[in-house]
Amino acid sequence: MKEISLVLLGFGSANRTLAQMLLDKSEKDNSCRQCLRVVAPGGTSTSELVPWKVVCIITRRHGRVCVPHSSKSEINVEEALERIGAGGILDATLVRNTNEATTSTAHSTTTDDTIKLLNELGKTQTANIVVEAIPSNPKSDGEPAISFIRTALQAGMHVASANKCPLTHTRNDKETYFELQGIAKRNGKIYLHESAVMDGVPIFSFWDNLPGVTCTKIRGLLNSTSTMILSRIEGNIDKVVESDGKVEHVGETFEEALEAAKKVGIVEEDESLDIDGWDAAMKLRALCVFLSSSGNLSLPEDHDVIVPPLEAIPRDSISQIDPELICTEFRASRKKVRSVASAELVDLPSDPAIGRHHPVKSWKMSVENEFLSQSDPLYNLNGSSASVQFSTDVMGPISVVSQDPTLMDTAYGLFADVVRIASQSINNT
Ligand SMILES: NC(=O)c1ccc[n+]([C@@H]2O[C@H](COP(=O)([O-])OP(=O)(O)OC[C@H]3O[C@@H](n4cnc5c(N)ncnc54)[C@H](OP(=O)(O)O)[C@@H]3O)[C@@H](O)[C@H]2O)c1
Incomplete structure (x- = not known):
């Protein structure tokens, strides 16, 4: 992975704190304006700076914004945080470095809209990691989070998720978790979920x-x-x-x-x-x-x-x-x-x-x-x-x-998943 291109699916407490953490923990050098330090797999002490950007943010009622497919542009994360913090809506004005129209902006987003967007973002290689942090829905069927994760993995993106439902629900007496890990494996992708239990504590990777x-x-x-x-x-x-x-x-x-x-x-x-x-x-x-x-x-x-x-x-x-x-x-x-x-x-x-x-x-x-x-x-x-x-x-x-623990602990669980995914795919595109 030469560049981390993120989709923030949900922009509530967890993903907004993650966005701020990504900004705060960014490093830069001559070749890299906004990078994360990623350790090469295998526990060696070698590390690399990998550039990161956000290419799409999706909410349910507070708008959504995605860069045009396959474009080099990105979303202005600082401004998106300010906008939502002030009670505003995400829209096309948050896209940096482009004269092209953004793919999609609208105040409200349906499940079908999100599934379509995830498919396009993955298949056009516009994004490579989806950070899923939408509310859990345990009393019902755990949807739409489970379908979003399945779609993202099938479309060729890795997933970091804060959601417990994909680990706890079953479909036709089969564990959804095993199904999702199976899809990830078949597609050569990674699905991590560290912050679903005990926030930033590495309770799964332990x-x-x-x-x-x-x-x-x-x-x-x-x-x-x-x-x-x-x-x-x-x-x-x-x-x-x-x-x-x-x-x-x-x-x-x-x-x-x-x-x-x-x-x-x-x-x-x-x-x-x-x-x-x-x-x-x-x-x-x-x-x-x-x-x-x-x-x-x-x-x-x-x-x-x-x-x-x-x-x-x-x-x-x-x-x-x-x-x-x-x-x-x-x-x-x-x-x-x-x-x-x-x-x-x-x-x-x-x-x-x-x-x-x-x-x-x-x-x-x-x-x-x-x-x-x-x-x-x-x-x-x-x-x-x-x-x-x-x-x-x-x-x-x-x-x-x-x-x-505070929201910083939750956000760190997601942050660590993003860095782990980048580290494990450092030699891939
Ligand atoms: N907060 C914590 O301390 C914590 C700790 C560990 C794990 N978690 C887990 O992290 C997840 C997110 O928690 P949170 O506290 O960040 O929730 P939150 O503050 O309620 O934010 C949820 C976000 O998801 C969006 N959303 C809701 N339904 C959606 C849909 N169908 N499609 C697209 N976007 C949708 C919301 O958009 P609108 O605002 O427009 O509705 C909002 O931006 C949950 O699964 C939670 O269990 C949270």
Whole structure:
């Protein structure tokens, strides 16, 4: 890849922060006005400066702008950020270095418009990486994100995506994730999704460095909003007071804590995704699906691995927890409540009655409100912090903690994917 030509699919919190990060981390030298430093594959210390540009930005209701196909022009990213920040609309005036008409500008974009655009951008080699960051749609079919990723890969572009749906949904009982990775492989393209779980923490690429290891258990706090709400309800729990024999709650109410989380910008458009455990269940399933994909779980080949569907994962809602119970439990036993996502790889024996003729492994998953003791590695997590612990067949549990992540963490996950794609295709066009 001699030049990175990006399509920003969605220009909301995640992709706008990414755009600013690309500008901030750009380097230049005599031959390169705006470049990213890319390390050659294989862990050598050789690095190269690769020029980058944005050739298309697509939103749903805030306009879209793409350079003419196969042209050398690019979009003025600084101005696009300013325009959207000021409540404006993306349009053809954002294209630099061209007298030609842009391919397409319009205020609203339908799914069909986007599919057509992605096809053209890929097939004309106008773009080579699509950064997909549109809202997740877990309660439905995960569309249109899944179709956008499929189209981009089929049209010959790499994909970096922040979306959990492609990792959690199934189509005709087949994992969508395996289908998309299959398309990527057949087309010689790369599909990465690091920021879908724990933002910028390399929770997926982590496994590249653990060859032959089987993950047997996952346990963590995967949803920042619920941890923030619960820790704000606790308030300064050490100062809990008792009056007339009754324990008084000293933290925020559920509604106050939810409002505070919204102000930080971490609550999903549909807040029930956070509150009712959907988001944590999706992230858990995404990890299980990934770990069950070929090469990530070193099991003998006749062991199929079952990952039950999203709807089958038992989920507690944090709105069910009584704030007074939080105080009384803490006073009695110093325990704190958190929404804990857990998965364990269990054996299912053969059962010819249901057509299972050999033993299989299955992930047993749940998202539960748990009262944690002080010795629990998740005990001290507050605010938007997230953590996950992996148990494996060969090593003691490995814990990863992300302390108070912000949108910069999410954007870094996408940034790292773009650099990784460029690095792995450095010798290709
Ligand atoms: N924000 C986070 O902290 C975070 C962390 C990790 C992962 N993620 C994931 O990243 C993704 C994006 O999150 P975000 O916070 O950036 O969302 P956001 O602020 O709501 O932005 C979404 C963007 O996607 C556009 N869009 C929506 N539907 C579209 C469609 N059908 N076609 C084209 N564009 C469309 C929106 O356009 P309009 O504004 O015009 O509607 C907007 O520009 C989600 O999947 C989320 O789960 C987010």
